[in-house]
Amino acid sequence: NPQLNQNYTFDNFIEGDCNRLARSAGYAVAQKPGGTSFNPLMVYGGVGLGKTHLVQAIGNEIKKNHPDKLVIYVSCERFCQQFVDSLKNRTINDFVNFYQAMDVIIMDDVHNFANKEKTQDIFFHIFNHLHQSGKQIILTSDQPPKDLSGLVERLLSRFKWGLSADMQVPDLETRMAILQKKMYSDGIDLPYEVVEYVANNIDNNVRELEGAMVSLLAQSTLNKKEIDLNLAKSMLKNFIKNSHKEISIDYIQKLVCDYFEVPVEMVKSKTRKREIVQARQISMYLAKSHTKTSLKSIGSFFGGRDHSTVIYACQTVVDLIETDKKFRSYVQDIQKKLKLS
Ligand code: ADP
Ligand code: MG
CATH class of the missing domain: 1.10.1750.10 (DnaA protein, C-terminal DNA-binding domain)
Structure with a gap:
Protein backbone atom coordinates (compact mmCIF):
# COMPACT_ATOMS: atom_id res chain seq x y z
CA ASN A 1 0.00 0.00 0.00
CA PRO A 2 2.19 2.82 -1.19
CA GLN A 3 -0.45 5.40 -0.23
CA LEU A 4 -0.41 4.48 3.43
CA ASN A 5 2.42 5.99 5.43
CA GLN A 6 3.66 3.58 8.10
CA ASN A 7 4.94 6.45 10.22
CA TYR A 8 1.44 7.47 11.22
CA THR A 9 0.10 5.07 13.83
CA PHE A 10 -2.21 5.08 16.82
CA ASP A 11 0.86 4.35 18.87
CA ASN A 12 2.46 7.71 18.16
CA PHE A 13 -0.79 9.66 18.12
CA ILE A 14 -1.22 11.45 21.42
CA GLU A 15 -4.72 11.49 22.80
CA GLY A 16 -6.21 14.61 24.39
CA ASP A 17 -9.59 16.26 24.88
CA CYS A 18 -8.99 17.93 21.52
CA ASN A 19 -9.16 14.67 19.56
CA ARG A 20 -10.73 12.08 21.89
CA LEU A 21 -13.98 11.50 20.00
CA ALA A 22 -12.29 11.33 16.61
CA ARG A 23 -9.59 9.03 17.91
CA SER A 24 -11.89 6.57 19.62
CA ALA A 25 -14.34 6.48 16.71
CA GLY A 26 -11.35 5.92 14.43
CA TYR A 27 -10.10 3.12 16.60
CA ALA A 28 -13.52 1.45 16.59
CA VAL A 29 -13.67 1.70 12.81
CA ALA A 30 -10.23 0.14 12.56
CA GLN A 31 -11.42 -2.93 14.48
CA LYS A 32 -14.59 -3.38 12.42
CA PRO A 33 -14.33 -1.48 9.14
CA GLY A 34 -17.80 -1.12 7.63
CA GLY A 35 -19.28 -2.76 10.70
CA THR A 36 -20.02 0.29 12.85
CA SER A 37 -22.51 3.11 12.44
CA PHE A 38 -19.56 5.45 11.85
CA ASN A 39 -19.86 5.22 8.10
CA PRO A 40 -18.72 7.49 6.74
CA LEU A 41 -16.42 8.65 9.49
CA MET A 42 -15.70 12.32 8.86
CA VAL A 43 -12.84 13.95 10.76
CA TYR A 44 -12.77 17.73 10.46
CA GLY A 45 -10.69 20.57 11.83
CA GLY A 46 -8.10 23.22 10.99
CA VAL A 47 -4.70 22.85 9.39
CA GLY A 48 -2.02 20.87 11.20
CA LEU A 49 -4.25 19.41 13.90
CA GLY A 50 -3.55 15.76 13.08
CA LYS A 51 -6.35 14.78 10.68
CA THR A 52 -4.04 13.13 8.17
CA HIS A 53 -2.11 11.43 10.95
CA LEU A 54 -5.28 9.99 12.44
CA VAL A 55 -6.85 8.69 9.24
CA GLN A 56 -3.52 7.20 8.14
CA ALA A 57 -3.29 5.52 11.52
CA ILE A 58 -6.77 4.06 10.98
CA GLY A 59 -5.66 2.71 7.60
CA ASN A 60 -2.52 1.14 9.05
CA GLU A 61 -4.46 -0.36 11.94
CA ILE A 62 -6.99 -1.89 9.52
CA LYS A 63 -4.15 -3.46 7.53
CA LYS A 64 -2.76 -4.87 10.76
CA ASN A 65 -6.09 -6.34 11.89
CA HIS A 66 -7.34 -7.34 8.46
CA PRO A 67 -4.35 -7.92 6.15
CA ASP A 68 -6.60 -9.15 3.33
CA LYS A 69 -8.65 -5.97 3.11
CA LEU A 70 -7.97 -3.52 0.31
CA VAL A 71 -7.37 -0.11 1.82
CA ILE A 72 -6.76 3.01 -0.25
CA TYR A 73 -5.64 6.39 1.05
CA VAL A 74 -6.04 9.19 -1.46
CA SER A 75 -6.05 12.95 -1.11
CA CYS A 76 -9.08 14.58 -2.65
CA GLU A 77 -6.76 16.64 -4.81
CA ARG A 78 -5.12 13.54 -6.24
CA PHE A 79 -8.49 11.94 -6.82
CA CYS A 80 -9.56 15.01 -8.79
CA GLN A 81 -6.39 14.86 -10.90
CA GLN A 82 -6.85 11.16 -11.55
CA PHE A 83 -10.39 11.82 -12.68
CA VAL A 84 -9.30 14.47 -15.16
CA ASP A 85 -6.58 12.13 -16.44
CA SER A 86 -9.09 9.35 -16.89
CA LEU A 87 -11.34 11.67 -18.88
CA LYS A 88 -8.42 12.57 -21.08
CA ASN A 89 -7.32 8.96 -21.53
CA ARG A 90 -10.84 7.56 -21.77
CA THR A 91 -10.27 5.25 -18.81
CA ILE A 92 -13.18 6.34 -16.63
CA ASN A 93 -14.38 2.77 -16.21
CA ASP A 94 -11.02 1.59 -14.91
CA PHE A 95 -10.89 4.57 -12.58
CA VAL A 96 -14.33 3.87 -11.12
CA ASN A 97 -13.79 0.11 -10.93
CA PHE A 98 -10.53 0.59 -9.09
CA TYR A 99 -12.16 2.58 -6.30
CA GLN A 100 -15.29 0.45 -6.19
CA ALA A 101 -13.17 -2.63 -5.59
CA MET A 102 -11.82 -1.25 -2.29
CA ASP A 103 -12.88 -2.41 1.16
CA VAL A 104 -11.85 0.87 2.73
CA ILE A 105 -11.43 4.28 1.14
CA ILE A 106 -9.76 7.07 3.05
CA MET A 107 -10.14 10.42 1.35
CA ASP A 108 -8.22 13.36 2.78
CA ASP A 109 -9.31 17.01 2.52
CA VAL A 110 -12.68 16.68 0.79
CA HIS A 111 -13.15 20.47 0.91
CA ASN A 112 -11.00 20.37 -2.24
CA PHE A 113 -14.01 19.02 -4.13
CA ALA A 114 -15.36 22.59 -4.10
CA ASN A 115 -16.88 23.53 -7.47
CA LYS A 116 -15.62 20.36 -9.18
CA GLU A 117 -19.08 19.10 -9.93
CA LYS A 118 -18.17 16.32 -12.36
CA THR A 119 -15.66 14.86 -9.95
CA GLN A 120 -18.18 15.09 -7.12
CA ASP A 121 -20.64 13.24 -9.30
CA ILE A 122 -18.23 10.34 -9.86
CA PHE A 123 -17.36 10.22 -6.19
CA PHE A 124 -21.06 10.20 -5.34
CA HIS A 125 -21.45 6.97 -7.34
CA ILE A 126 -18.35 5.39 -5.83
CA PHE A 127 -19.54 6.39 -2.38
CA ASN A 128 -22.96 4.82 -2.89
CA HIS A 129 -21.52 1.63 -4.28
CA LEU A 130 -19.13 1.19 -1.38
CA HIS A 131 -21.62 2.17 1.27
CA GLN A 132 -24.28 -0.21 -0.07
CA SER A 133 -21.77 -3.07 0.01
CA GLY A 134 -20.91 -2.35 3.62
CA LYS A 135 -17.46 -0.95 2.84
CA GLN A 136 -15.88 1.68 5.06
CA ILE A 137 -15.53 5.31 4.02
CA ILE A 138 -13.30 7.70 5.97
CA LEU A 139 -13.10 11.40 5.13
CA THR A 140 -11.32 14.49 6.39
CA SER A 141 -12.19 18.11 5.81
CA ASP A 142 -11.34 21.55 7.09
CA GLN A 143 -14.99 22.28 7.93
CA PRO A 144 -17.94 20.36 9.32
CA PRO A 145 -20.15 19.08 6.47
CA LYS A 146 -22.79 21.75 7.08
CA ASP A 147 -20.28 24.54 6.41
CA LEU A 148 -18.58 23.07 3.34
CA SER A 149 -19.08 25.38 0.37
CA GLY A 150 -19.07 24.43 -3.29
CA LEU A 151 -20.23 20.87 -2.66
CA VAL A 152 -23.40 19.53 -4.21
CA GLU A 153 -26.21 18.89 -1.78
CA ARG A 154 -26.59 15.17 -2.39
CA LEU A 155 -22.93 14.50 -1.66
CA LEU A 156 -23.06 16.69 1.45
CA SER A 157 -26.06 14.81 2.73
CA ARG A 158 -24.09 11.54 2.39
CA PHE A 159 -21.21 13.09 4.31
CA LYS A 160 -23.60 13.72 7.18
CA TRP A 161 -24.79 10.10 7.37
CA GLY A 162 -22.26 8.60 9.74
CA LEU A 163 -20.27 10.38 12.40
CA SER A 164 -18.57 13.75 12.11
CA ALA A 165 -15.93 14.29 14.77
CA ASP A 166 -13.89 17.44 15.16
CA MET A 167 -10.23 17.93 15.98
CA GLN A 168 -9.32 20.98 17.98
CA VAL A 169 -6.13 22.71 18.98
CA PRO A 170 -4.51 20.59 21.71
CA ASP A 171 -4.32 22.09 25.19
CA LEU A 172 -0.97 22.89 26.79
CA GLU A 173 -0.33 19.49 28.37
CA THR A 174 -1.25 17.65 25.18
CA ARG A 175 1.07 19.91 23.19
CA MET A 176 3.83 19.16 25.66
CA ALA A 177 3.22 15.43 25.43
CA ILE A 178 3.30 15.56 21.62
CA LEU A 179 6.57 17.49 21.66
CA GLN A 180 8.19 15.17 24.14
CA LYS A 181 7.13 12.04 22.34
CA LYS A 182 8.31 13.31 18.95
CA MET A 183 11.68 14.34 20.28
CA TYR A 184 12.07 11.19 22.28
CA SER A 185 11.49 9.05 19.20
CA ASP A 186 14.42 10.94 17.62
CA GLY A 187 16.54 10.08 20.65
CA ILE A 188 16.34 13.54 22.15
CA ASP A 189 15.37 14.07 25.73
CA LEU A 190 14.38 17.72 26.04
CA PRO A 191 14.58 19.60 29.31
CA TYR A 192 11.12 20.05 30.79
CA GLU A 193 11.39 23.85 30.84
CA VAL A 194 12.14 23.91 27.11
CA VAL A 195 9.16 21.71 26.32
CA GLU A 196 6.96 23.92 28.44
CA TYR A 197 8.30 27.13 26.94
CA VAL A 198 7.85 26.02 23.34
CA ALA A 199 4.40 24.51 23.95
CA ASN A 200 3.35 27.69 25.73
CA ASN A 201 4.39 29.95 22.88
CA ILE A 202 3.33 27.92 19.88
CA ASP A 203 -0.34 27.28 20.28
CA ASN A 204 -1.85 27.35 16.79
CA ASN A 205 -1.36 23.84 15.60
CA VAL A 206 0.83 20.80 15.88
CA ARG A 207 2.61 21.24 12.57
CA GLU A 208 3.91 24.61 13.67
CA LEU A 209 5.01 23.05 16.93
CA GLU A 210 7.05 20.51 14.99
CA GLY A 211 8.46 23.24 12.79
CA ALA A 212 9.67 25.06 15.87
CA MET A 213 11.35 21.91 17.15
CA VAL A 214 13.13 21.33 13.86
CA SER A 215 14.49 24.89 13.96
CA LEU A 216 15.59 24.38 17.52
CA LEU A 217 17.44 21.19 16.61
CA ALA A 218 19.07 22.90 13.64
CA GLN A 219 20.20 25.85 15.77
CA SER A 220 21.64 23.58 18.37
CA THR A 221 23.59 21.53 15.82
CA LEU A 222 24.77 24.57 13.89
CA ASN A 223 26.01 26.48 16.91
CA LYS A 224 27.11 23.36 18.79
CA LYS A 225 24.98 24.44 21.72
CA GLU A 226 22.87 22.45 24.13
CA ILE A 227 19.13 22.87 23.72
CA ASP A 228 18.30 24.95 26.75
CA LEU A 229 15.84 27.68 27.61
CA ASN A 230 18.09 30.45 26.28
CA LEU A 231 18.46 28.82 22.92
CA ALA A 232 14.71 28.18 22.81
CA LYS A 233 13.99 31.83 23.57
CA SER A 234 16.27 33.23 20.90
CA MET A 235 15.07 30.73 18.30
CA LEU A 236 11.40 31.37 18.99
CA LYS A 237 11.75 35.10 18.54
CA ASN A 238 12.65 34.61 14.86
CA PHE A 239 10.27 31.77 14.40
CA ILE A 240 7.24 33.72 15.55
CA LYS A 241 8.22 36.76 13.50
CA ASN A 242 8.62 34.67 10.31
CA SER A 243 5.40 32.77 10.69
CA HIS A 244 3.38 35.98 10.76
CA LYS A 245 4.98 37.71 7.81
CA GLU A 246 2.81 39.94 5.67
CA ILE A 247 1.25 38.73 2.44
CA SER A 248 2.50 40.65 -0.61
P1 ADP B 1 -3.70 17.95 9.31
O1 ADP B 1 -3.88 16.79 8.36
O2 ADP B 1 -4.86 18.12 10.24
O3 ADP B 1 -3.33 19.22 8.62
P2 ADP B 1 -1.39 16.43 10.16
O4 ADP B 1 -2.03 15.10 10.40
O5 ADP B 1 -0.61 16.57 8.93
O6 ADP B 1 -2.48 17.60 10.26
O7 ADP B 1 -0.51 16.78 11.45
C1 ADP B 1 0.56 17.68 11.41
C2 ADP B 1 1.71 17.10 12.19
O8 ADP B 1 1.37 17.07 13.57
C3 ADP B 1 2.03 15.67 11.80
O9 ADP B 1 3.41 15.50 11.76
C4 ADP B 1 1.42 14.83 12.90
O10 ADP B 1 2.16 13.65 13.11
C5 ADP B 1 1.50 15.75 14.10
N1 ADP B 1 0.40 15.53 15.05
C6 ADP B 1 -0.81 16.14 15.05
N2 ADP B 1 -1.57 15.74 16.07
C7 ADP B 1 -0.84 14.83 16.74
C8 ADP B 1 -1.07 14.04 17.92
N3 ADP B 1 -2.24 14.09 18.58
N4 ADP B 1 -0.08 13.24 18.34
C9 ADP B 1 1.09 13.20 17.68
N5 ADP B 1 1.39 13.90 16.58
C10 ADP B 1 0.43 14.72 16.10
MG1 MG C 1 -3.81 16.79 6.27
Whole structure:
Protein backbone atom coordinates (compact mmCIF):
# COMPACT_ATOMS: atom_id res chain seq x y z
CA ASN A 1 0.00 0.00 0.00
CA PRO A 2 2.19 2.82 -1.19
CA GLN A 3 -0.45 5.40 -0.23
CA LEU A 4 -0.41 4.48 3.43
CA ASN A 5 2.42 5.99 5.43
CA GLN A 6 3.66 3.58 8.10
CA ASN A 7 4.94 6.45 10.22
CA TYR A 8 1.44 7.47 11.22
CA THR A 9 0.10 5.07 13.83
CA PHE A 10 -2.21 5.08 16.82
CA ASP A 11 0.86 4.35 18.87
CA ASN A 12 2.46 7.71 18.16
CA PHE A 13 -0.79 9.66 18.12
CA ILE A 14 -1.22 11.45 21.42
CA GLU A 15 -4.72 11.49 22.80
CA GLY A 16 -6.21 14.61 24.39
CA ASP A 17 -9.59 16.26 24.88
CA CYS A 18 -8.99 17.93 21.52
CA ASN A 19 -9.16 14.67 19.56
CA ARG A 20 -10.73 12.08 21.89
CA LEU A 21 -13.98 11.50 20.00
CA ALA A 22 -12.29 11.33 16.61
CA ARG A 23 -9.59 9.03 17.91
CA SER A 24 -11.89 6.57 19.62
CA ALA A 25 -14.34 6.48 16.71
CA GLY A 26 -11.35 5.92 14.43
CA TYR A 27 -10.10 3.12 16.60
CA ALA A 28 -13.52 1.45 16.59
CA VAL A 29 -13.67 1.70 12.81
CA ALA A 30 -10.23 0.14 12.56
CA GLN A 31 -11.42 -2.93 14.48
CA LYS A 32 -14.59 -3.38 12.42
CA PRO A 33 -14.33 -1.48 9.14
CA GLY A 34 -17.80 -1.12 7.63
CA GLY A 35 -19.28 -2.76 10.70
CA THR A 36 -20.02 0.29 12.85
CA SER A 37 -22.51 3.11 12.44
CA PHE A 38 -19.56 5.45 11.85
CA ASN A 39 -19.86 5.22 8.10
CA PRO A 40 -18.72 7.49 6.74
CA LEU A 41 -16.42 8.65 9.49
CA MET A 42 -15.70 12.32 8.86
CA VAL A 43 -12.84 13.95 10.76
CA TYR A 44 -12.77 17.73 10.46
CA GLY A 45 -10.69 20.57 11.83
CA GLY A 46 -8.10 23.22 10.99
CA VAL A 47 -4.70 22.85 9.39
CA GLY A 48 -2.02 20.87 11.20
CA LEU A 49 -4.25 19.41 13.90
CA GLY A 50 -3.55 15.76 13.08
CA LYS A 51 -6.35 14.78 10.68
CA THR A 52 -4.04 13.13 8.17
CA HIS A 53 -2.11 11.43 10.95
CA LEU A 54 -5.28 9.99 12.44
CA VAL A 55 -6.85 8.69 9.24
CA GLN A 56 -3.52 7.20 8.14
CA ALA A 57 -3.29 5.52 11.52
CA ILE A 58 -6.77 4.06 10.98
CA GLY A 59 -5.66 2.71 7.60
CA ASN A 60 -2.52 1.14 9.05
CA GLU A 61 -4.46 -0.36 11.94
CA ILE A 62 -6.99 -1.89 9.52
CA LYS A 63 -4.15 -3.46 7.53
CA LYS A 64 -2.76 -4.87 10.76
CA ASN A 65 -6.09 -6.34 11.89
CA HIS A 66 -7.34 -7.34 8.46
CA PRO A 67 -4.35 -7.92 6.15
CA ASP A 68 -6.60 -9.15 3.33
CA LYS A 69 -8.65 -5.97 3.11
CA LEU A 70 -7.97 -3.52 0.31
CA VAL A 71 -7.37 -0.11 1.82
CA ILE A 72 -6.76 3.01 -0.25
CA TYR A 73 -5.64 6.39 1.05
CA VAL A 74 -6.04 9.19 -1.46
CA SER A 75 -6.05 12.95 -1.11
CA CYS A 76 -9.08 14.58 -2.65
CA GLU A 77 -6.76 16.64 -4.81
CA ARG A 78 -5.12 13.54 -6.24
CA PHE A 79 -8.49 11.94 -6.82
CA CYS A 80 -9.56 15.01 -8.79
CA GLN A 81 -6.39 14.86 -10.90
CA GLN A 82 -6.85 11.16 -11.55
CA PHE A 83 -10.39 11.82 -12.68
CA VAL A 84 -9.30 14.47 -15.16
CA ASP A 85 -6.58 12.13 -16.44
CA SER A 86 -9.09 9.35 -16.89
CA LEU A 87 -11.34 11.67 -18.88
CA LYS A 88 -8.42 12.57 -21.08
CA ASN A 89 -7.32 8.96 -21.53
CA ARG A 90 -10.84 7.56 -21.77
CA THR A 91 -10.27 5.25 -18.81
CA ILE A 92 -13.18 6.34 -16.63
CA ASN A 93 -14.38 2.77 -16.21
CA ASP A 94 -11.02 1.59 -14.91
CA PHE A 95 -10.89 4.57 -12.58
CA VAL A 96 -14.33 3.87 -11.12
CA ASN A 97 -13.79 0.11 -10.93
CA PHE A 98 -10.53 0.59 -9.09
CA TYR A 99 -12.16 2.58 -6.30
CA GLN A 100 -15.29 0.45 -6.19
CA ALA A 101 -13.17 -2.63 -5.59
CA MET A 102 -11.82 -1.25 -2.29
CA ASP A 103 -12.88 -2.41 1.16
CA VAL A 104 -11.85 0.87 2.73
CA ILE A 105 -11.43 4.28 1.14
CA ILE A 106 -9.76 7.07 3.05
CA MET A 107 -10.14 10.42 1.35
CA ASP A 108 -8.22 13.36 2.78
CA ASP A 109 -9.31 17.01 2.52
CA VAL A 110 -12.68 16.68 0.79
CA HIS A 111 -13.15 20.47 0.91
CA ASN A 112 -11.00 20.37 -2.24
CA PHE A 113 -14.01 19.02 -4.13
CA ALA A 114 -15.36 22.59 -4.10
CA ASN A 115 -16.88 23.53 -7.47
CA LYS A 116 -15.62 20.36 -9.18
CA GLU A 117 -19.08 19.10 -9.93
CA LYS A 118 -18.17 16.32 -12.36
CA THR A 119 -15.66 14.86 -9.95
CA GLN A 120 -18.18 15.09 -7.12
CA ASP A 121 -20.64 13.24 -9.30
CA ILE A 122 -18.23 10.34 -9.86
CA PHE A 123 -17.36 10.22 -6.19
CA PHE A 124 -21.06 10.20 -5.34
CA HIS A 125 -21.45 6.97 -7.34
CA ILE A 126 -18.35 5.39 -5.83
CA PHE A 127 -19.54 6.39 -2.38
CA ASN A 128 -22.96 4.82 -2.89
CA HIS A 129 -21.52 1.63 -4.28
CA LEU A 130 -19.13 1.19 -1.38
CA HIS A 131 -21.62 2.17 1.27
CA GLN A 132 -24.28 -0.21 -0.07
CA SER A 133 -21.77 -3.07 0.01
CA GLY A 134 -20.91 -2.35 3.62
CA LYS A 135 -17.46 -0.95 2.84
CA GLN A 136 -15.88 1.68 5.06
CA ILE A 137 -15.53 5.31 4.02
CA ILE A 138 -13.30 7.70 5.97
CA LEU A 139 -13.10 11.40 5.13
CA THR A 140 -11.32 14.49 6.39
CA SER A 141 -12.19 18.11 5.81
CA ASP A 142 -11.34 21.55 7.09
CA GLN A 143 -14.99 22.28 7.93
CA PRO A 144 -17.94 20.36 9.32
CA PRO A 145 -20.15 19.08 6.47
CA LYS A 146 -22.79 21.75 7.08
CA ASP A 147 -20.28 24.54 6.41
CA LEU A 148 -18.58 23.07 3.34
CA SER A 149 -19.08 25.38 0.37
CA GLY A 150 -19.07 24.43 -3.29
CA LEU A 151 -20.23 20.87 -2.66
CA VAL A 152 -23.40 19.53 -4.21
CA GLU A 153 -26.21 18.89 -1.78
CA ARG A 154 -26.59 15.17 -2.39
CA LEU A 155 -22.93 14.50 -1.66
CA LEU A 156 -23.06 16.69 1.45
CA SER A 157 -26.06 14.81 2.73
CA ARG A 158 -24.09 11.54 2.39
CA PHE A 159 -21.21 13.09 4.31
CA LYS A 160 -23.60 13.72 7.18
CA TRP A 161 -24.79 10.10 7.37
CA GLY A 162 -22.26 8.60 9.74
CA LEU A 163 -20.27 10.38 12.40
CA SER A 164 -18.57 13.75 12.11
CA ALA A 165 -15.93 14.29 14.77
CA ASP A 166 -13.89 17.44 15.16
CA MET A 167 -10.23 17.93 15.98
CA GLN A 168 -9.32 20.98 17.98
CA VAL A 169 -6.13 22.71 18.98
CA PRO A 170 -4.51 20.59 21.71
CA ASP A 171 -4.32 22.09 25.19
CA LEU A 172 -0.97 22.89 26.79
CA GLU A 173 -0.33 19.49 28.37
CA THR A 174 -1.25 17.65 25.18
CA ARG A 175 1.07 19.91 23.19
CA MET A 176 3.83 19.16 25.66
CA ALA A 177 3.22 15.43 25.43
CA ILE A 178 3.30 15.56 21.62
CA LEU A 179 6.57 17.49 21.66
CA GLN A 180 8.19 15.17 24.14
CA LYS A 181 7.13 12.04 22.34
CA LYS A 182 8.31 13.31 18.95
CA MET A 183 11.68 14.34 20.28
CA TYR A 184 12.07 11.19 22.28
CA SER A 185 11.49 9.05 19.20
CA ASP A 186 14.42 10.94 17.62
CA GLY A 187 16.54 10.08 20.65
CA ILE A 188 16.34 13.54 22.15
CA ASP A 189 15.37 14.07 25.73
CA LEU A 190 14.38 17.72 26.04
CA PRO A 191 14.58 19.60 29.31
CA TYR A 192 11.12 20.05 30.79
CA GLU A 193 11.39 23.85 30.84
CA VAL A 194 12.14 23.91 27.11
CA VAL A 195 9.16 21.71 26.32
CA GLU A 196 6.96 23.92 28.44
CA TYR A 197 8.30 27.13 26.94
CA VAL A 198 7.85 26.02 23.34
CA ALA A 199 4.40 24.51 23.95
CA ASN A 200 3.35 27.69 25.73
CA ASN A 201 4.39 29.95 22.88
CA ILE A 202 3.33 27.92 19.88
CA ASP A 203 -0.34 27.28 20.28
CA ASN A 204 -1.85 27.35 16.79
CA ASN A 205 -1.36 23.84 15.60
CA VAL A 206 0.83 20.80 15.88
CA ARG A 207 2.61 21.24 12.57
CA GLU A 208 3.91 24.61 13.67
CA LEU A 209 5.01 23.05 16.93
CA GLU A 210 7.05 20.51 14.99
CA GLY A 211 8.46 23.24 12.79
CA ALA A 212 9.67 25.06 15.87
CA MET A 213 11.35 21.91 17.15
CA VAL A 214 13.13 21.33 13.86
CA SER A 215 14.49 24.89 13.96
CA LEU A 216 15.59 24.38 17.52
CA LEU A 217 17.44 21.19 16.61
CA ALA A 218 19.07 22.90 13.64
CA GLN A 219 20.20 25.85 15.77
CA SER A 220 21.64 23.58 18.37
CA THR A 221 23.59 21.53 15.82
CA LEU A 222 24.77 24.57 13.89
CA ASN A 223 26.01 26.48 16.91
CA LYS A 224 27.11 23.36 18.79
CA LYS A 225 24.98 24.44 21.72
CA GLU A 226 22.87 22.45 24.13
CA ILE A 227 19.13 22.87 23.72
CA ASP A 228 18.30 24.95 26.75
CA LEU A 229 15.84 27.68 27.61
CA ASN A 230 18.09 30.45 26.28
CA LEU A 231 18.46 28.82 22.92
CA ALA A 232 14.71 28.18 22.81
CA LYS A 233 13.99 31.83 23.57
CA SER A 234 16.27 33.23 20.90
CA MET A 235 15.07 30.73 18.30
CA LEU A 236 11.40 31.37 18.99
CA LYS A 237 11.75 35.10 18.54
CA ASN A 238 12.65 34.61 14.86
CA PHE A 239 10.27 31.77 14.40
CA ILE A 240 7.24 33.72 15.55
CA LYS A 241 8.22 36.76 13.50
CA ASN A 242 8.62 34.67 10.31
CA SER A 243 5.40 32.77 10.69
CA HIS A 244 3.38 35.98 10.76
CA LYS A 245 4.98 37.71 7.81
CA GLU A 246 2.81 39.94 5.67
CA ILE A 247 1.25 38.73 2.44
CA SER A 248 2.50 40.65 -0.61
CA ILE A 249 0.45 42.03 -3.46
CA ASP A 250 2.67 40.14 -5.93
CA TYR A 251 1.83 36.95 -4.18
CA ILE A 252 -1.91 37.66 -4.23
CA GLN A 253 -1.79 38.40 -7.93
CA LYS A 254 0.07 35.20 -8.70
CA LEU A 255 -2.26 33.10 -6.57
CA VAL A 256 -5.40 34.53 -8.18
CA CYS A 257 -3.99 34.15 -11.70
CA ASP A 258 -2.98 30.55 -10.98
CA TYR A 259 -6.42 29.87 -9.61
CA PHE A 260 -8.24 31.13 -12.69
CA GLU A 261 -5.50 29.94 -15.04
CA VAL A 262 -4.96 33.34 -16.61
CA PRO A 263 -1.56 34.90 -17.37
CA VAL A 264 -0.36 37.61 -14.98
CA GLU A 265 0.40 40.01 -17.86
CA MET A 266 -3.23 39.91 -18.95
CA VAL A 267 -4.40 41.10 -15.55
CA LYS A 268 -2.05 44.06 -15.81
CA SER A 269 -3.16 44.79 -19.39
CA LYS A 270 -6.12 46.85 -20.59
CA THR A 271 -8.21 43.89 -21.64
CA ARG A 272 -11.91 43.80 -20.67
CA LYS A 273 -12.33 40.07 -21.24
CA ARG A 274 -14.70 38.78 -18.60
CA GLU A 275 -12.48 36.20 -16.91
CA ILE A 276 -9.55 38.61 -16.83
CA VAL A 277 -11.68 41.36 -15.31
CA GLN A 278 -12.85 38.90 -12.68
CA ALA A 279 -9.28 37.88 -11.75
CA ARG A 280 -8.21 41.53 -11.71
CA GLN A 281 -11.06 42.65 -9.48
CA ILE A 282 -10.62 39.80 -7.02
CA SER A 283 -6.87 40.49 -6.85
CA MET A 284 -7.54 44.16 -6.11
CA TYR A 285 -10.08 43.29 -3.45
CA LEU A 286 -7.72 40.83 -1.75
CA ALA A 287 -4.83 43.28 -1.98
CA LYS A 288 -7.00 45.86 -0.24
CA SER A 289 -8.17 43.51 2.48
CA HIS A 290 -4.94 41.59 3.14
CA THR A 291 -2.18 44.16 2.66
CA LYS A 292 -1.60 47.69 3.80
CA THR A 293 -1.11 48.92 0.22
CA SER A 294 -2.96 52.16 -0.62
CA LEU A 295 -5.71 52.28 -3.25
CA LYS A 296 -3.46 54.39 -5.42
CA SER A 297 -0.57 51.91 -5.28
CA ILE A 298 -2.88 48.98 -5.93
CA GLY A 299 -4.20 50.79 -9.00
CA SER A 300 -0.78 51.46 -10.39
CA PHE A 301 0.32 47.91 -9.64
CA PHE A 302 -2.45 46.62 -11.88
CA GLY A 303 -1.34 48.38 -15.05
CA GLY A 304 -1.59 52.02 -14.02
CA ARG A 305 -5.26 52.28 -13.06
CA ASP A 306 -6.54 55.03 -10.80
CA HIS A 307 -7.82 54.67 -7.26
CA SER A 308 -11.50 54.94 -8.24
CA THR A 309 -11.10 51.80 -10.38
CA VAL A 310 -9.86 49.97 -7.31
CA ILE A 311 -12.80 51.19 -5.23
CA TYR A 312 -15.19 50.10 -7.97
CA ALA A 313 -13.49 46.67 -8.11
CA CYS A 314 -13.79 46.21 -4.35
CA GLN A 315 -17.47 47.17 -4.42
CA THR A 316 -18.18 44.81 -7.29
CA VAL A 317 -16.50 41.94 -5.48
CA VAL A 318 -18.37 42.66 -2.25
CA ASP A 319 -21.68 42.75 -4.17
CA LEU A 320 -20.97 39.51 -6.00
CA ILE A 321 -19.95 37.75 -2.79
CA GLU A 322 -23.40 38.68 -1.48
CA THR A 323 -25.39 37.66 -4.52
CA ASP A 324 -23.48 34.97 -6.40
CA LYS A 325 -22.84 31.69 -4.61
CA LYS A 326 -20.28 30.41 -7.08
CA PHE A 327 -18.36 33.68 -7.01
CA ARG A 328 -18.37 33.60 -3.23
CA SER A 329 -16.88 30.14 -3.13
CA TYR A 330 -14.13 31.20 -5.58
CA VAL A 331 -13.15 34.03 -3.26
CA GLN A 332 -13.33 31.80 -0.19
CA ASP A 333 -11.18 29.19 -1.92
CA ILE A 334 -8.51 31.74 -2.76
CA GLN A 335 -8.61 33.21 0.72
CA LYS A 336 -8.03 29.77 2.17
CA LYS A 337 -4.99 29.29 -0.05
CA LEU A 338 -3.69 32.71 0.99
CA LYS A 339 -3.91 31.84 4.65
CA LEU A 340 -2.16 28.51 4.17
CA SER A 341 0.88 30.14 2.62
P1 ADP B 1 -3.70 17.95 9.31
O1 ADP B 1 -3.88 16.79 8.36
O2 ADP B 1 -4.86 18.12 10.24
O3 ADP B 1 -3.33 19.22 8.62
P2 ADP B 1 -1.39 16.43 10.16
O4 ADP B 1 -2.03 15.10 10.40
O5 ADP B 1 -0.61 16.57 8.93
O6 ADP B 1 -2.48 17.60 10.26
O7 ADP B 1 -0.51 16.78 11.45
C1 ADP B 1 0.56 17.68 11.41
C2 ADP B 1 1.71 17.10 12.19
O8 ADP B 1 1.37 17.07 13.57
C3 ADP B 1 2.03 15.67 11.80
O9 ADP B 1 3.41 15.50 11.76
C4 ADP B 1 1.42 14.83 12.90
O10 ADP B 1 2.16 13.65 13.11
C5 ADP B 1 1.50 15.75 14.10
N1 ADP B 1 0.40 15.53 15.05
C6 ADP B 1 -0.81 16.14 15.05
N2 ADP B 1 -1.57 15.74 16.07
C7 ADP B 1 -0.84 14.83 16.74
C8 ADP B 1 -1.07 14.04 17.92
N3 ADP B 1 -2.24 14.09 18.58
N4 ADP B 1 -0.08 13.24 18.34
C9 ADP B 1 1.09 13.20 17.68
N5 ADP B 1 1.39 13.90 16.58
C10 ADP B 1 0.43 14.72 16.10
MG1 MG C 1 -3.81 16.79 6.27
